[in-house]
Amino acid sequence: MLCKDRPSKMTTAWQVGVHYEIQCSLDPIALMTDGSSPIFYDIYIKDGNMLVPIPVLISGHRDNNGVLVNEGDDSSQWQFVRRFYTHQSVTGTPSYLEYTEINIQLTSRGHIQSPYLRLSYQAIPTNDAQASFVVRYSGGNDAFNIALLVIASVFVILGAVYAG
Numbered sequence: 001m002l003c004k005d006r007p008s009k010m011t012t013a014w015q016v017g018v019h020y021e022i023q024c025s026l027d028p029i030a031l032m033t034d035g036s037s038p039i040f041y042d043i044y045i046k047d048g049n050m051l052v053p054i055p056v057l058i059s060g061h062r063d064n065n066g067v068l069v070n071e072g073d074d075s076s077q078w079q080f081v082r083r084f085y086t087h088q089s090v091t092g093t094p095s096y097l098e099y100t101e102i103n104i105q106l107t108s109r110g111h112i113q114s115p116y117l118r119l120s121y122q123a124i125p126t127n128d129a130q131a132s133f134v135v136r137y138s139g140g141n142d143a144f145n146i147a148l149l150v151i152a153s154v155f156v157i158l159g160a161v162y163a164g
Contacts (some may be wrong), residue, residue: 026129038088055080059120098122
């Protein structure tokens with residue numbers, strides 16, 4: 001992650017159900033003059049004794065026919081990859097990881113579906129480069145909504161009994 005935060009705050013990003021977001025400015029000169037070849041990363045989640053790869057979705061990715069894929073919410077059209085880089089200035093247009101989002105979906109039974117990483121690259125600008133990192137949780141609140149409805153109903157009934 002290109003954006004740095006206090007270690008105590010960064011650990012909250014990995015707590016289940018906690019939404020985490022950080023934005024920062026990066027020095028474009030440092031990104032451009034790194035001089036090293038891009039370092040490619042594979043990201044995994046540990047499940048017991050197994051390492052399970054986390055799929056990577058790159059926004060703006062074009063398939064072999066030049067068609068933009070990974071846009072919109074139709075996940076059946078998405079094309080995932082396994083490797084990614086944070087920045088590169090060696091080949092093609094120098095680019096950096098502008099947006100990183102870890103998507104974690106909870107099921108109605110409280111289980112965690114396989115997370116995925118959504119990335120967006122931009123050309124390295126001449127002035128401040130902006131980057132952001134987000135951990136987003138979704139789903140899994142069916143039980144919470146039902147419990148909230150039951151509690152609200154109980155309070156309405158108790159209020160009606162005491163008022164009458």
